[in-house]
Amino acid sequence: MRLRLPLDQNFFGKGLVVLLAVPALLLPTLVLCYIFWQAAPVLSWGFVVGATESAGFGMADGIFPQLLGSLLLAVMACVIAAPFALSTALYYRAYASHRQQRLLMVMFNMLQGVPPIVFGLCGLVVLVNLFSWGVSLLSGAVVLAIVVLPLLVLNTLAALERIPQQYSEAGAALGLSTGAIIWRLWLPESGINIMTGLLLAMARALSETAPIMFTATVFSGVVWPDSIFSPVTTLQTHIFYLAQEGNDAQVTTIAWGSAAVLVLLVAAFGLLSRMLQKIGAH
């Protein structure tokens, strides 16, 4: 009997922890299963690649234009952000003094803390109105690029930090200049890890809605944007508009279908980056 008392106390403590943790254990599976269960009726290859020219404002049976728009925006955002991120990270590692390093770190942490919608607002004021780019692919891509920039810089820095210190020291001992160390040593050595960061940034860009809501998208009527100055439709905003449409059964299933495709897309980029990371580790 004397032995059981402490055991029971621990049992209650552990029980409480498990009980509190139950939602965290169940919710992820529940959420994902629910999305795919709701989306099941419309999910098919035809749904993904179908593009009936904007007939019936979102009631059309394909989401190809939206998918295309989302990918286009995300890719453009990463293409715009990548050079800045890479050069900032290289500067940080190679040239910045200790003070500059701290300043840069604080700045990027601040930038990461700013809600994406604030960038959307700025994009609306500056790019759409002041520069008169209009609601367009370009405005949206630039805004998204700013949103993913801190993430990209931090990931690139992490990739560069993985290179063993001895490599750089050996390079310097062989008489390589800083530029040569960067080009011949750091970039080839951390290329895969930098790609990993880029894929994660793509996933992030694909899942943002607020910043492109005012700057890049329209509800329907676009299949393939004519130029970088024309608006696009995206999966994210498509889901958002459908959600406000009401409870019509067909609208609901299309919205869930788009949501499932979007989740799959984001997860695919996440998994791809994970695989690359494993390859890079070997």
Add this chain to the structure above:
Amino acid sequence: MTIVLVLGFLLYSSWPLIAQQGVAFIVGSEWYPFESLFGMLPALVGTLWAVALALMIALPCGVAAAILSAELLPARLRNPLRFSMELMAGVPSVVYGLLGIWVLLPLLESQLNLLTGRTLLAAGLLLALMILPTIMVLAEDALRGVRQSQREAAKNLGLGWNATLCRVLLPQAWPGIRVATLLASGRAMGETVAVMLVVGSIDRIPEPFYNFLQPAQTLTSRIGREMAEASVGSQHWAALLFCGLLLAVIAIVVSLAAHRKASVVV
């Protein structure tokens, strides 16, 4: 540079309003754009409430899950749990909005017998779902950071599991958990589309102020709702931009606090 530019542009664009009305409207409680009344208080209170509710729900749950994962589960089960959390973190916010509007709202209406499910509670619940992975992952990292020798020392002193947790592990992991909380509240504050779909968007301070079963408004939902309606350069437009400025400043302060704490830990 960008950060200064962003804040500068917001301030510059909302200047017409400040020049005309001073800054007293921040604490005004009336928001009627057509009568040039731009009180920010309802949205501020709404934002605060939504974040507080989300934290109240997500913090115990997330920390408990972290304890479970770091201290109780075998390594074989640990990875799937973490992976599922990462998947959940990757689900776009607009998809959560969909869940909110078509699952959560009907549920709230039928269970709590409300006129409309669009309430602060709905926003809080949805935000809790969204920040749960952040809190769990960071809290787990903090718990893992506690040295194994500390656990062994506690065992040698004859401390039980409960005492070890409350007296050794949690106090040592506390700085990390605090950072997790701050980062999560920053995220919750800036969340737009999901909140916008469920919060109800009515500019009113809850009455009485702790009644979270009423529709309300947050800074982000106001911006999202009304930005498309406001004409460029008008007072309304300037007021909305000022909302953005306010949001950015609060979020930056929170994130700075989080990272200052973080640097103390490391």
